[in-house]
Amino acid sequence: MRFGLVVNPVAGLGGRVGLKGSDGAAVQEKARALGATPRASERAALALSELRSRLGGDELTVLTAAGAMGADAVAAAGLVPDVRYEPGDPTTPADTVRAATALAPQVDLLLFAGGDGTARDVLDAVGLTVPVLGVPTGVKMHSAVFGATPRAAGEAAALMAAGGVRLREAEVMDLDEDAVRTGRVSARLYGHLRVPDIPVRVQQRKMGSSITDPSAVSGIAAELAARQGPSGLLVLGPGGTTRAIAAALGADVPVMGVNVLTGDRRVAAADVSAAELEALVRASPAWIAVTPIGGQGFLLGRGNQQISPAVLRAVGRDRFVVVATEAKLASLGGRPLLVDTGDEDLDHELRGYLPVLTGHGKFAMYPVR
Amino acid sequence: MKTDHSPVTPADAKIAPKPPLRRFHQASWDEPLLFEMTSPGERGVLVPEPDVPLDDTLPAALRRAEPPALPELSQPQVLRHYLRLSQENLGVDFNIDVGQGTCTMKYSPKVNDQFIRDPRIADLHPLQDERTVQGVLEIIYRLEGLLREISGMDRFSLQPGAGSAAIYTNVSMIRAYFAARGEAEQRDEIITTIFSHPSNAACAKTAGFKVITLYPDADGYPDIEALKQAVGPRTAALLITNPEDTGLFNPRIEEFVRIVHEAGGLCAYDQANANGILGITRARDAGFDLCHFNLHKTFSTPHACGGPAAGASGVTEALAPYLPTPTVEFDGTRYYLDDDRPESVGKIRPFYGVVPNLVRAYAWIMSLGGAGLREAAEIAVLNNNYLMKKVLEIRGASAPYAPGRPRIEQVRYSWEKLAEETGVHSEDLGLRAADFGTHYWTSHHPFVVPEPMTLEPTESYSKADLDEYAAILAEVAREAYEDPETVRTAPHRSTVHRAREDVQDDPATWSVTWRAYRRKILGA
Numbered sequence: 001m002r003f004g005l006v007v008n009p010v011a012g013l014g015g016r017v018g019l020k021g022s023d024g025a026a027v028q029e030k031a032r033a034l035g036a037t038p039r040a041s042e043r044a045a046l047a048l049s050e051l052r053s054r055l056g057g058d059e060l061t062v063l064t065a066a067g068a069m070g071a072d073a074v075a076a077a078g079l080v081p082d083v084r085y086e087p088g089d090p091t092t093p094a095d096t097v098r099a100a101t102a103l104a105p106q107v108d109l110l111l112f113a114g115g116d117g118t119a120r121d122v123l124d125a126v127g128l129t130v131p132v133l134g135v136p137t138g139v140k141m142h143s144a145v146f147g148a149t150p151r152a153a154g155e156a157a158a159l160m161a162a163g164g165v166r167l168r169e170a171e172v173m174d175l176d177e178d179a180v181r182t183g184r185v186s187a188r189l190y191g192h193l194r195v196p197d198i199p200v201r202v203q204q205r206k207m208g209s210s211i212t213d214p215s216a217v218s219g220i221a222a223e224l225a226a227r228q229g230p231s232g233l234l235v236l237g238p239g240g241t242t243r244a245i246a247a248a249l250g251a252d253v254p255v256m257g258v259n260v261l262t263g264d265r266r267v268a269a270a271d272v273s274a275a276e277l278e279a280l281v282r283a284s285p286a287w288i289a290v291t292p293i294g295g296q297g298f299l300l301g302r303g304n305q306q307i308s309p310a311v312l313r314a315v316g317r318d319r320f321v322v323v324a325t326e327a328k329l330a331s332l333g334g335r336p337l338l339v340d341t342g343d344e345d346l347d348h349e350l351r352g353y354l355p356v357l358t359g360h361g362k363f364a365m366y367p368v369r
Numbered sequence: 370m371k372t373d374h375s376p377v378t379p380a381d382a383k384i385a386p387k388p389p390l391r392r393f394h395q396a397s398w399d400e401p402l403l404f405e406m407t408s409p410g411e412r413g414v415l416v417p418e419p420d421v422p423l424d425d426t427l428p429a430a431l432r433r434a435e436p437p438a439l440p441e442l443s444q445p446q447v448l449r450h451y452l453r454l455s456q457e458n459l460g461v462d463f464n465i466d467v468g469q470g471t472c473t474m475k476y477s478p479k480v481n482d483q484f485i486r487d488p489r490i491a492d493l494h495p496l497q498d499e500r501t502v503q504g505v506l507e508i509i510y511r512l513e514g515l516l517r518e519i520s521g522m523d524r525f526s527l528q529p530g531a532g533s534a535a536i537y538t539n540v541s542m543i544r545a546y547f548a549a550r551g552e553a554e555q556r557d558e559i560i561t562t563i564f565s566h567p568s569n570a571a572c573a574k575t576a577g578f579k580v581i582t583l584y585p586d587a588d589g590y591p592d593i594e595a596l597k598q599a600v601g602p603r604t605a606a607l608l609i610t611n612p613e614d615t616g617l618f619n620p621r622i623e624e625f626v627r628i629v630h631e632a633g634g635l636c637a638y639d640q641a642n643a644n645g646i647l648g649i650t651r652a653r654d655a656g657f658d659l660c661h662f663n664l665h666k667t668f669s670t671p672h673a674c675g676g677p678a679a680g681a682s683g684v685t686e687a688l689a690p691y692l693p694t695p696t697v698e699f700d701g702t703r704y705y706l707d708d709d710r711p712e713s714v715g716k717i718r719p720f721y722g723v724v725p726n727l728v729r730a731y732a733w734i735m736s737l738g739g740a741g742l743r744e745a746a747e748i749a750v751l752n753n754n755y756l757m758k759k760v761l762e763i764r765g766a767s768a769p770y771a772p773g774r775p776r777i778e779q780v781r782y783s784w785e786k787l788a789e790e791t792g793v794h795s796e797d798l799g800l801r802a803a804d805f806g807t808h809y810w811t812s813h814h815p816f817v818v819p820e821p822m823t824l825e826p827t828e829s830y831s832k833a834d835l836d837e838y839a840a841i842l843a844e845v846a847r848e849a850y851e852d853p854e855t856v857r858t859a860p861h862r863s864t865v866h867r868a869r870e871d872v873q874d875d876p877a878t879w880s881v882t883w884r885a886y887r888r889k890i891l892g893a
Contacts, residue, residue, distance in 0.1 A: 050792050053854060151792040326563075326582075330815035334587065353598035361579040362570070364563075365595040 001161040002063065004107035005048070006099045006122070008114035009068035009091055011040045011138045023117050025090070040137040041073045043150045044113035047135040048077035050154025055161060063106050065099040073113070093121045100125035109160055109196075111135055111153065116174040119143045123172045123191050131167055131194050133157060142296055144170040144240075145193050156196045168197040168240050171293060173303060189238055189303025214248075216325040217241065219360030221248035224321065228287050230263040233280060235315075237290035237304040241323060245289065258306040260286075274308040281311055287319045288312070289357075297332050299368065300350070301340030309343035317349065322356045322366075329356065329364055336367040390837070390844060393806030394862040396456035403450060404883045407440040413447060457864040459808055461672070465834045467756065468799070468809030470779045470823025471566070471614055473644045473666035481669070481732045485725035495720035499705055505724060506704035509697045512731040519742070520640070520660050521653025522683035526692045528722040532641050535661035535680030536572040536608070539637045541714040542659065542684060542691040543606045544576060546635065549712065556605040556634070562591040564613035564781075566641045567813050578605060585817070589615050589770025596625060600632035606659075610639040612646075614813070614823065615769075616753065616776030626656035635659065635688075643667045644827055645750045645778030648743030652683070659684050668730040679726035693717045748828035749778050752835060756780075756826050759839035763846045765790060769818050779825035781818050784846075788820045793849040793856050795820040800867075801848065801859035805841040 013031040052060060064070030065085040074081035085102045087095040096118055103110055104126045112122050115138010122132055134146035135153045147153025159165050169192040224245065228234045236242040236259050246253040246261065253259040257271030260280055269280060280286065288307060292299045299322060300307060312320060322337070339350045355363040423432065442450075466474040485491065493502055513525045529535035540559070547553045559573035562583045570580045581599045586592040591609070607629040612618040619625070626636045638652040638660040644667045652660035664670045665678040672678060684692060694713040695706035706721065737745060754775050760766050765787025768780050784795045799809045799822065812821035826835055849856045860866060872878045880886035887893040 053792075054857075149789050151789070155792055325815075327815040329584065330817045333819070334585065353595050355581065355599075358582070361574060363579065363581045365560075365581055365583055365592075365599040367592070367595065 001109070002107045003051070003060070003157065004063040004103035004110040005044060005070045005074060006065055006096055006103065006110070006112045006118075007040050007044045007068065007070045007073055008096055008112070008118040008121075008137070009038050009040055011114035011118055012043075013038060038068070040113050041068055041076070043137045044070070044073035044111070044135050045076035046150040047111065047113070047147070047154035047157070048074060048079055050151045051157045052077055052079055054155060054158035063103050065095070065103075069095065069099060093117070096121035097125045104130045109133060109157055111157060113137045113150075115139055115141050116143050116172070119145050119172045119193065120174055120190050123193055126193075128169070128192065128194050131160070131196065133195050142173040142175065142293070142302075144293065144296075145172060145195050160196050166197045167194045169193070169243065170195045170240060171238070171303065173293065173296075192240075213325045213327060214244075216327075216359040216362075217244045218248045219362070220323050220325075220357050221245045222360055223357055224287065224289055224323070225249060227319075227321075228261075228263055231285070232263055233268060233284050233286040234261040234263075235259075235277065235281065235286055235288040235307070235311075236261065237288070237307060239291040239293070241291040241325065241328065242289060245323065258304060272306060274306045274311060277306055278308065278311050278314060281314045285319075286315050287321060288315050289321045289323050291323050292328070292332070292337050297335045297338050299337045299339050301338075301342065305342075309341050309346045312341065312346060322354050324356050324358060324364075326358050326362075326364070329358070329366065336369040338369055390840060391806045392862070393459075393804060395459070395803075395864050396453070397864045398453040398457060399864075400450065400453050400457070402883065403440040403442065403447070406442060406446065406450065409441055411441045411443055411446075413442055413444045459803060459806070459863075464807045465830060465838045466807070467824050467826035467830055467835070467838055468802070468807060468822075470781070470810055470825040471642065471813075472672065472810075473642070473663075473778075473825060473827055474672070474829075475644070475669055475827040476829040477669050477671045477729070478733065478736070481729040484732055485728050490725065490728055493724070500703070503704055505728070506697055506706075507699075508731050509721065509724070509727055510699055510704055512727055512734070513697065515731070515734050516662065516681050516683060518739075519647065519651070520662075520683050521651035522660060523686045524689040524692060524696070525681050525683045526696065526717070526722075527679065527681050527727055528693045528717050528720075529661075529680035529682055530718045530723055531678040532566070532661065532663035532666070532680045533568040533572060534717055535663070535682045536566075536568050536637075536639065537575060538680075538682040538693060538714065538717045539659045539661055539684075540572050540576040540578065540606075540608075541717075542682070542688050543635050543637065544578075545691040545712065545714050546688055547605060552633075556603060558599075558603045559606050559608055560596065560599050560604060560629070560634075561608045562610070562613065563817055564589075564591070564615055565608065565610040566614075566639045568641075569608035569610070569637075569639055573608060579603075585615075585770065589613075589617050590619050590621070591625070593621055593624065593628075596628055600629055600634065602633065604629060604632045604634035606635040606637055608637045608639060610642055611655075612642055612777040612779075614642075614779070615771075615781050615818075616779045617771055617774065618646075618777050622655050630656070637661070641666055642778060644825075645746050645753070647746040648739065649746055653685070658688060664726055664730040669733040670726040670729040677723045677726070679723040679730070695721060697721065745828040746778075749826070750775075752826040752828065752830060753778050753780065753824075755832070756824060756835045756839060759835070760824070760842060763839075763843045764850065765846055766822075766842075778827070779823060781812060782822040782824065783818050784820040784822060787846060787849055791849045791853050793853045795822050797856050797859065798822070798842070798845050798849065801845045801856045802841055803860040804862050805844070807838060807841055 010028050013028055013036045061080045061082045062074045063082050063084050064074050065087055066083045069087045069091055071081035071083050085099040100122050110130050110132045112118055113135040119134055133153055133156055135150050136146040147156055172190045172193055174190060224234060236246055238257060250265045251261050251267055253267055254270050260269040262268045290299060339347050341347055351368050353365050354368050356366045358364050461474055509527055516525050529538050544553055547556045557579055558581055559578040560581045561569040573580050583591045583595045611622050629636050635658045638657040640660050641663045643662060660683045662681045665672045670679060690712040691714050693716055694710045695708045698705055698707045757780050760782060765784055767783050769783050788794055795811050802808050809822050812823055878889055880889050
């Protein structure tokens with residue numbers, strides 16, 4: 001098992017001084033002026049220390065970039081850095097992309113230390129070609145690709161080395177930092193990375209507790225198919241759960257976007273726009289299934305804006321189905337589901353409680369805010 | 370051989386003080402399966418040849434073409450095998466068993482086992498004429514009367530073979546009740562909560578109902594606003610535990626019952642967790658229509674691993690016609706079995722229940738009396754809150770929800786902080802506790818409380834026991850901070866160090882019979 005590490009040295013710089021993020025040289029300069037010190041390398045070293053203690057490998061070599069982009073953290077954890085990329089000074093997002101591109105073909109797991117912005121750079125560089133895992137060091141971490149803590153990331157890497165860990169596709173999300181600084185929240189789904197399927201809030205070795213628990217997913221798929229019937233359309237929002245549902249129904253849908261299945265399990269339309277979707281659901285009876293973003297709870301308005309207010313109104317609330325396994329609901333830690341469709345009246349109608357389909361004939365009555 | 374004849378000194382004779390922490394070491398025999406120990410031709414019993422030709426007595430279809438593939442062993446080999454296995458154990462009578470939270474591990478008085486070994490119980494046959502079993506029928510009848518008084522319900526069936534069987538009985542009666550009103554098809558939903566006994570959701574599903582689960586609000590109580598949204602013309606019943614697995618008693622339980630009743634549904638009180646409320650609150654007084662007890666939890670009979678369990682299903686008069694058949698009745702002079710119950714849901718298990726456990730439970734209740742039951746509950750609650758105080762003093766431990774509020778009979782703790790700071794998980798801590806002669810259980814799935822630990826110290830444990838248990842947890846937590854590797858690789862002094870749970874969780878590999886093991890693991 002070969003490990004790679006890319007550290008974004010400035011990730012998290014803006015967080016402690018209240019800057020809502022660290023994207024861009026101007027913000028980083030301001031953060032330093034406010035007294036921020038980089039902690040990304042230190043946290044990456046914590047993850048590697050955990051990995052080292054679990055594997056018991058003093059001689060373990062980690063492929064990485066020079067200096068603060070990885071080698072420092074590897075050495076600090078008592079492991080041997082094998083430098084494969086020399087970044088510029090200061091480092092930029094382009095260095096993250098180039099380092100990840102250089103390391104990906106050489107490693108079995110690429111660890112990266114950063115936040116959502118770093119995850120986007122890694123996504124641009126490697127896509128689904130190599131398993132990755134984020135060491136959380138950023139300010140914004142809405143993506144589902146991070147370990148809960150640096151130690152948890154190190155532990156997940158060690159479990160992968162031990163074998164038998166499944167991979168899942170997890171969402172890479174990012175907020176528009178400028179918008180957040182002016183009080184607006186606007187997030188986008190940028191794509192998926194392949195990460196080890198080790199939900200941190202549930203027990204490690206229990207396969208039955210996975211967020212994509214196969215028996216729960218096949219039960220949800222059967223329920224949806226029964227409602228859809230032979231002539232209806234099934235609109236599936238993005239996400240690992242809905243992709244697993246499509247697979248359980250025998251359909252292979254693209255990773256990205258909103259996809260539409262026919263009653264006989266064909267892909268009627270892939271990665272549709274809001275306008276295309278509206279035309280489809282006005283032409284045929286349709287059901288919409290969406291799943292909240294794990295650990296965060298956004299149901300509408302983050303990464304699935306194609307399911308627009310017009311689409312939702314055309315389909316009707318009774319045919320709008322929220323799906324999630326019980327383990328995924330537990331991962332929300334008591335937080336409600338969130339809606340932000342851009343249509344305040346519709347948001348108001350959706351708020352309150354919705355029955356979340358959790359398995360065959362199983363629902364949770366769950367709050368929506 | 371040299372023998373030491375020097376005189377015994379007072380120092381030698383002094384009894385060693387109780388150690389602060391016991392170092393437990395399990396026997397390790399590396400014992401094979403009986404099937405693997407087989408020695409062809411060896412016999413434990415020589416069965417006499419039949420006096421009559423078998424061809425004349427057994428139809429061909431009932432005769433084996435070849436002998437069954439049974440292990441061939443002598444009696445002493447079999448005896449040694451089971452004695453060795455019994456040593457590779459951490460049983461209820463062997464440790465301070467407060468860690469099996471939700472299971473109400475209390476002392477099962479051994480004197481009660483003597484009653485059931487008495488030939489007047491042990492030699493009974495369920496097909497005997499009822500005139501010859503008046504004594505045991507009287508015990509069953511009286512036990513029903515005691516449970517009626519404890520719960521406030523009008524009638525009980527003692528036929529179910531366990532708690533889940535009792536819940537299934539209750540769900541079956543709920544369906545029969547609505548079928549009699551022509552509402553069975555309409556009322557196809559059962560509501561429960563994520564911190565209730567999971568058998569409620571499982572039994573409702575098994576009986577064909579849809580299940581709606583309520584999640585906790587910020588204080589840890591089931592979300593009453595979610596209940597209001599969930600009830601309606603499809604609601605058959607609410608199946609709920611109180612206190613829930615958090616140990617929090619829901620103070621709005623009467624409101625829950627009222628909301629469901631107003632929607633036309635029934636309410637069933639899962640009293641698997643009744644140990645802290647005996648003699649203090651009653652299901653009927655909170656408005657419930659049905660309830661059930663696990664006699665192996667609250668009423669001291671052994672849990673299923675010590676023999677079959679027993680459950681008790683209680684109902685109000687309105688639901689009594691649907692109780693399993695037969696019921697045990699008394700006409701003023703004799704006890705009899707009533708099979709003439711046309712609206713009954715039928716049989717839940719053969720005959721009239723796990724009679725030895727009914728005898729044990731009856732003996733236990735009679736030995737305590739009414740005041741004694743209440744005192745048992747009060748001690749259980751005191752023990753729990755004493756232990757909670759000690760556990761919360763340990764670095765990295767917490768009790769989520771309702772801070773500062775006392776709990777009833779158990780607490781679901783969290784080691785989330787410890788896990789974040791050390792990388793050691795709750796499951797690892799529980800396994801390390803085995804090296805000190807005890808253990809604990811985490812939680813049902815999914816883990817709503819992260820890194821969970823569920824402790825339930827019943828009235829059976831002394832203050833010294835609880836101090837010892839808390840000291841073990843404190844030591845294990847200290848090790849997690851100072852020497853995490855030792856905890857992560859525990860247990861070190863048990864027969865099996867780490868079980869492969871992934872193998873047990875996967876239908877492709879789990880094997881609970883020799884035949885399945887041969888097929889799935891050995892590939893034979």
